[in-house]
Amino acid sequence: MIEIKNLSKRYSDGTKALEHVSLKLKKRVTCILGRNGAGKTTLTRIMSTQLKPSSGTVVINGLDIRDDVDEVRGRLSSIPQEVDPWDIASPEEHIMMYLTARGIGRHEAKRYAEESMKELGLWEVRDKAMGDLSGGMKRKCFVAMALASQAEVIFLDEPTTGLDPISRIEVWAALRKIKGTIVITTHYMEEAKELSDEVVLIDKGRPVMQGSVEELLRKFKGKVRVEGPAGRYRIGGMHISYLTTAAAKRLVDKGYTIKQVSLEDLFIIHGGGLIEG
Amino acid sequence: MKVSFILEMARFEGLSWVRRSPETAIGYAATPLALLFLIYVLSGGKLIEYAIVGGFVAQIGTSAIMTAGSIGTFRIILKLQDLLIATKISKVDYVLGLALANMIFCAPGLAIYAAIALYLGLFTVTNVLITVVVIGLVLMAMMPISFFVGSIFRRTNGIWTTASVLAVALTMLPPSYYPYTLLPKPLLYALMISPVTPGAMILQGYYGISPINNYAFAVLAIEAVLYFVLAGKFTPWGDK
Ligand SMILES: Nc1ncnc2c1ncn2[C@@H]1O[C@H](COP(=O)(O)OP(=O)(O)OP(=O)(O)O)[C@@H](O)[C@H]1O
Ligand SMILES: [Mg+2]
Numbered sequence: 001m002i003e004i005k006n007l008s009k010r011y012s013d014g015t016k017a018l019e020h021v022s023l024k025l026k027k028r029v030t031c032i033l034g035r036n037g038a039g040k041t042t043l044t045r046i047m048s049t050q051l052k053p054s055s056g057t058v059v060i061n062g063l064d065i066r067d068d069v070d071e072v073r074g075r076l077s078s079i080p081q082e083v084d085p086w087d088i089a090s091p092e093e094h095i096m097m098y099l100t101a102r103g104i105g106r107h108e109a110k111r112y113a114e115e116s117m118k119e120l121g122l123w124e125v126r127d128k129a130m131g132d133l134s135g136g137m138k139r140k141c142f143v144a145m146a147l148a149s150q151a152e153v154i155f156l157d158e159p160t161t162g163l164d165p166i167s168r169i170e171v172w173a174a175l176r177k178i179k180g181t182i183v184i185t186t187h188y189m190e191e192a193k194e195l196s197d198e199v200v201l202i203d204k205g206r207p208v209m210q211g212s213v214e215e216l217l218r219k220f221k222g223k224v225r226v227e228g229p230a231g232r233y234r235i236g237g238m239h240i241s242y243l244t245t246a247a248a249k250r251l252v253d254k255g256y257t258i259k260q261v262s263l264e265d266l267f268i269i270h271g272g273g274l275i276e277g
Numbered sequence: 278m279k280v281s282f283i284l285e286m287a288r289f290e291g292l293s294w295v296r297r298s299p300e301t302a303i304g305y306a307a308t309p310l311a312l313l314f315l316i317y318v319l320s321g322g323k324l325i326e327y328a329i330v331g332g333f334v335a336q337i338g339t340s341a342i343m344t345a346g347s348i349g350t351f352r353i354i355l356k357l358q359d360l361l362i363a364t365k366i367s368k369v370d371y372v373l374g375l376a377l378a379n380m381i382f383c384a385p386g387l388a389i390y391a392a393i394a395l396y397l398g399l400f401t402v403t404n405v406l407i408t409v410v411v412i413g414l415v416l417m418a419m420m421p422i423s424f425f426v427g428s429i430f431r432r433t434n435g436i437w438t439t440a441s442v443l444a445v446a447l448t449m450l451p452p453s454y455y456p457y458t459l460l461p462k463p464l465l466y467a468l469m470i471s472p473v474t475p476g477a478m479i480l481q482g483y484y485g486i487s488p489i490n491n492y493a494f495a496v497l498a499i500e501a502v503l504y505f506v507l508a509g510k511f512t513p514w515g516d517k
Contacts, residue, residue: 050516051515097285
């Protein structure tokens with residue numbers, strides 16, 4: 001379990017990235033959602049001991065990231081959002097370097113590396129220079145590191161950005177096999193729905209919603225999304241309302257489109273930046 | 278100390294370079310070789326031993342200092358350091374891994390020098406051993422400096438320029454390519470701050486081209502330890 005206790009982060013330039021965040025992440029897979037700049041990376045980096053909080057703390061499986069930093073590091077694996085490979089080293093060299101850094105012996109590391117590369121379809125390119133791989137393949141190498149890490153807790157900051165649909169499914173399948181806790185940030189609602197036992201939505205440094213996708217969508221029960229020239233909410237030039245199916249049907253001839261409600265709608269209403277009217 | 282990580286880091290940063298881009302691996306041999314040529318021509322062949330001896334320490338020194346660039350790239354641009362911060366790896370493990378990488382990276386250039394030394398009949402068993410030890414110690418003493426430089430700037434351009442200046446100040450100014458006895462004592466003492474100075478003094482002594490100076494060994498050994506301790510204490514690792 002991950003317990004986030006009254007966590008705040010203010011960067012040296014004064015930006016308040018997180019404000020008094022308290023959360024309990026008890027489920028196996030938690031997806032963190034939120035608009036660009038909401039604070040997902042900041043939160044992930046603090047939980048992974050890469051960034052120090054301004055105040056508050058995080059307790060991971062009973063260990064405090066401030067007091068037991070070494071112990072915590074032994075148990076987690078964290079793949080940063082913006083990490084890039086060293087062009088002249090190969091996927092295998094990257095994974096081996098990382099696994100041995102996590103304290104896994106070379107012999108075992110080799111086996112874990114092989115397994116994860118095969119799982120993600122990287123085995124054929126294991127000895128190629130990273131610079132000669134496509135963007136998505138590079139990204140998959142970092143996911144392979146986390147997969148092979150054997151860590152109790154895994155943090156993945158936008159792991160599937162830039163992956164093709166097949167690769168994304170490969171990653172999902174691989175993540176499902178992991179026994180430990182996974183915290184993942186994503187901008188893909190479908191991914192959150194597919195993977196998560198729970199989602200947390202963050203807006204301007206504060207969590208605004210937490211729960212399973214089903215639970216959270218319950219409040220839309222019997223309603224559909226209606227897009228058209230007028231409506232309750234506005235995003236750019238488009239207006240959106242949430243109406244009962246009967247009410248929505250009456251608008252169909254007037255140039256409105258009806259859609260099923262999804263996680264995206266929770267994001268639209270609670271994710272911030274929305275204009276009413 | 279995590280030996281397997283150090284070995285893998287060396288493969289990651291050093292061997293990969295030599296394997297996939299071998300032409301760049303003799304890069305740090307280029308300047309010493311050019312100087313070797315100049316000194317040979319200018320001194321009519323007389324000072325050639327100095328150029329060879331100096332080449333060993335200057336090359337490893339330059340390459341160690343320029344590693345600051347890789348350290349900065351890993352930290353600022355690639356964010357690979359972030360990946361490592363969230364593990365139990367210590368700064369020392371990291372620097373040792375990069376030091377070993379450097380050794381691998383420099384091996385082709387050093388081999389060229391060894392071949393010339395062999396051809397000129399400069400090597401004895403003692404010489405070879407001393408040379409290996411000195412190269413190792415100079416590397417160990419220079420890497421912490423490099424780590425510090427690679428870690429304190431917010432942008433990589435600051436690192437590259439500082440490393441280039443330091444490469445000149447710490448490897449070209451010291452008596453790597455000329456007899457250390459030419460230097461006035463105070464200046465020699467001042468230049469001792471660079472590990473290349475005692476390194477070159479030791480080699481010049483054992484190759485019989487300058488008087489042997491026993492203090493130089495002590496200075497170099499102390500620097501190798503001291504610079505490591507200082508860098509370990511003052512170099513930021515992760516978030517400040
Ligand atoms: N090093 C930094 N210095 C100052 N401000 C920062 C720094 N890093 C992030 N911020 C600011 O903190 C806020 C949160 O950023 P963060 O990277 O956590 O967002 P995010 O939710 O991960 O966004 P994205 O979806 O774009 O990745 C933003 O306002 C950002 O500009
Ligand atoms: Mg982010």
